[in-house]
Amino acid sequence: MSTTSPAASLWRAPRWALAVLLAGLATLGPFSIDTYLPAFTGIAAALGATPxxxxxxxxxxxxxxxxxxxxxxxxxxxxxxxPVVLVGLAVFTLASAGCALAHSIGELVFWRTVQGLSAGAGMVVSRAIIRDMFAPTDAQRMMSQVTLFFGLAPAVAPLIGGVLYTYAGWPWIFWLLVLVGALLWLVNWRLLPETLTPAQRQPFAAGPLLRGYWDLLGNPRFVALVLASGIPFNGMFLYVLSAPVFLGEHLGLAPTQFFVFFVCSIGGIMAGAWWSGRLAGKIAPRVQIRWGFAIMVVVSVVNVSAHALFAPSAWWAFPLIGLFALGWSLMVPVVTLMVLDLAPERRGMASSLHSCIGSAANGLVAGVVVPLVMHSTLALALASAALMSVGLLAWRFAAQPRG
Structure with missing residues (x-):
């Protein structure tokens, strides 16, 4: 470990334990999506909601x-x-209880919004914590470990959600999220170290904050790196967002079978994260990023061709999505660290803006793209390839030498 790393004084337990702790924070957002997807039809029927x-x-x-x-x-x-992590977890827990008690689709949308407002605290702050504690090569290894453990929860989330919906009813999915939020709050209250010293803290004032965001948004390389890491993720995520239609209607799977899809996609993320950690310090970061994009390009071409020529089938569709996820997770730890290192004095702000842009893209994909393409597996494949291409072009721009 680098002699400049403060990790040894902040965390005495094994590194993998820190990775599990931070992965729990990072995975809360996707976990709260994946658990309720199998219950879409049942929730709609219970609340009288349209698709x-x-x-x-x-x-x-x-x-x-x-x-x-x-x-x-x-x-x-x-x-x-x-403090930011603990307050975020507390609000998420209360919002999950609101979802469980919702009696109308309007109430559910409101409490889901509050969930979204709070769920990102752990993911955003965990990235800054990693870079606070570790030098670049060790930070890449830790980021990869977090991604590896991060994959475990979403892999089982739809299975748990499907079982709870089938045998207990859809509100119990959100009561589970109440329990998860409360447990994470307790564990982080006991174990999470404070990695930002008082001397490093920045004033929270509107003027400096807006100038900081403006400076980052005015940096073309920052914007390009954010797009390169976040937009390709949507090439896989649109399949997650359209899972009730893609898996239930196009592939004919029951809600309790949805977990097979998530095992393949999350398995790809975990494999890519493991590989990324193994490569840390052994090859140039740009080479690793090129490898990740090369995998996604090849998979996208095969995916579009297969859906154009053959009837959709889970036996080849799922492995292709898993390989796409592998390519993304191979390159994303490196790109994320590049983003944070563009603002070493305001890593939290850089992580916030990074997550905001990525999440806004996720929201556009969920609210606009998915409803337009989920009727056709070929349209889904083409949309996935198009999103990956945006990320590739952004990386090509970010990788250009600067004078």
Whole structure:
């Protein structure tokens, strides 16, 4: 470990335990999406909601997630990492109880928005914590470990959600999220170190905050790196967002079988994260990023061709999505660290803006793209390839030598 790393003084337990702790924070957002997807039809029937209204429960969550992500990191730069994480977890837990008690689609959309506003605190702040504690090569290894453990929860989330919906009813999915939020709050209250010293804290004032955001948004390389890391993710995520239609209607799977799709996609993320960690310090970061994009390009071409020529089938569709996820997770830890290192004095702010842009893209995909393309597996494949291409072009721009 680098001699400049403060990790040894802040965390005495094994590194993998820190990775599990931070992964729990990072995974809360996707976990709260994946658990309730198998219950879409049942929730709609119980609340008298249309498919479009149910899709709004996703997009409202994602837009709330994106909006508040602008502030989680900046708040942590001013008040410390721990307080922001703990307040976010407390609000998420209360919002999950509101979802469980909702009696109308309007109430559910409202509480899902509050969930989204709070769920991103852990993900945003955990990135800043990693870079606070570790030098670049060790930070890449830790980021990869977090991504590896991060994959475990979403892999089982739809299975748990399907079982709870089938045998207990859809509100119990949200009561489970209440329990998860409460447990995470307790564990982080006991174990999470404060990694930002008082001397490093920035004033939380509107003027400096707006100037900081403006400076980052005015940096073309920052914007390009954010797009390169976040937009390709939507090439896989649109399949997650359209899972009730893609898996239930196009592939004919029952809700309790949805977990097979998530095992393949999350398995790809975990494999790519493991590989990324193994490569840390062994090859140039730009080479690793090129490898990740090369995998996604090849998979996208095969995916579009297969859906154009053959009837959709889970036996080849799922592995292709898993390989796409592998390519994304191979390159994203490196790109994320590049983003944070563009603002070493305001890593929380950089992480906030990074997450906000990515989450806004997720919300647009959920609210606009998915409803347009989920009727056709070929349209889904073409949309996935198009989103990956945006990320590739952004990386090509970011990788250009600067004079």
């Amino acid at each position: 479009v209204q149910m899709q709004q429960t996703l997009s409202a969550y994602l837009f709330g997630f994106a909006l508040m992500n602008l502030f989680h990191g900046a708040l942590s730069d001013s008040f410390g990492r721990r």
